[in-house]
Amino acid sequence: MKKQLLIWGLLSAFIVSAQTKAPKGPYQAVPEKTNNLVHTRLDAGFDFDKSQLKGKVVLTLRPHFYPTDSLTLDAKGMEISSVALVQGSSQKPLTYQYDGLFLRIQLPKTYTRQETYQVAIAYVAKPNDFKAKGSEAITDAKGLYFINPKGEEKDKPTQVWTQGETEATSVWVPTIDKTNQKSTQEFNLRVPAKMVSLSNGRLVKQTKNSDGTRTDSWVMDQPHAPYLFFIGMGDYAVIKDSYKGKEVSYYV
Structure with missing residues (x-):
């Protein structure tokens, strides 16, 4: 009986110790929300010689709670x-x-949480010029990776792909790069005609361009965090399959 009481006593002490043990690492509060991402529309082209992305993004946003300007x-x-407010078919510089x-933007008026507004930004992303430390699993945080972009390395396929965790998506597209933000998306990717592209959601349209490129339009209707935004392209073979009525494709 005494032995059983001793065992239960030790077990209780262990449980209490485990429950009161201080968490490892610094405390990280949930990021405060001032504006909410609603939708992200990106038109992007790729400069393989410079390993850069030239983009124009239109963000649809709404104040989270308090009015904001x-x-x-x-x-x-x-x-x-450039940075501009989208007003129908026209744009007003901001x-x-x-x-x-x-990127800190002054809006032309104070918006309430019942209103949405759109901001258009033209930019060039230079991931190889941005130096930042990543995590233990991902040693850097440049977000956008050009693999053998000039085709100079034999037996290494030319590829472009992104890795946004945890806040590296904002190296290649202006956004609110926080895990508590959720956005639908439309990505129009201008890629070499010989390459296959991949992004979130569905491939809804492909348009051939006169310069030997093709514009692939990908649409994602389910809101998701910016670190999950994905772009990939390369000389892939696509093997299409399905599981329980859902497409499952393999890019090899």
Whole structure:
């Protein structure tokens, strides 16, 4: 009986110790929301010689709770060409400040959470010029990877792909790069005609261009966090399959 009581006592002490043990690492609060991402529409072309992405993104946003007259986006190591408010078929230039990490935009009025607004940004992403430490699993955080972009390495296929975890998507597209943001997306990717592209959602349209490229339009209707935004392209063979009525394709 005493032996059983001793065992239960030790077990209880272990459970209490486990429950009160301090968590490892610094405390990380949930990022405060001022604006909510609603939709991301990206038109992107790729410069394989410079390993750069030239893009124009239109973000649809809504104030989270309190009215706001400003917007701060994560945009790491980019060249910002223009920032404008989309007003139907026209655009109104906006005042902004950019420090290489954050794009701070002054809106023309105060918006409430019952309103949405659209901001268009033209930019060039330069992932190889952005130096940042990644995590233990991912040693860097440049987000966009050009693999053998000039085709100079024998037996290594030319590829482009992204890896956004945890906040590396904002190296190649201005966004609110937080895991508590959710956005639908439309990506129009101008890729070499010989390559196959891949992104989130469904491939809804392909358009041949006169310069030997093709524009692939991918649409994702389910809102998801920016770190899950994905772009991939390469000389892949696609093996299509399905499982329980859902497409399952293999890119090899």
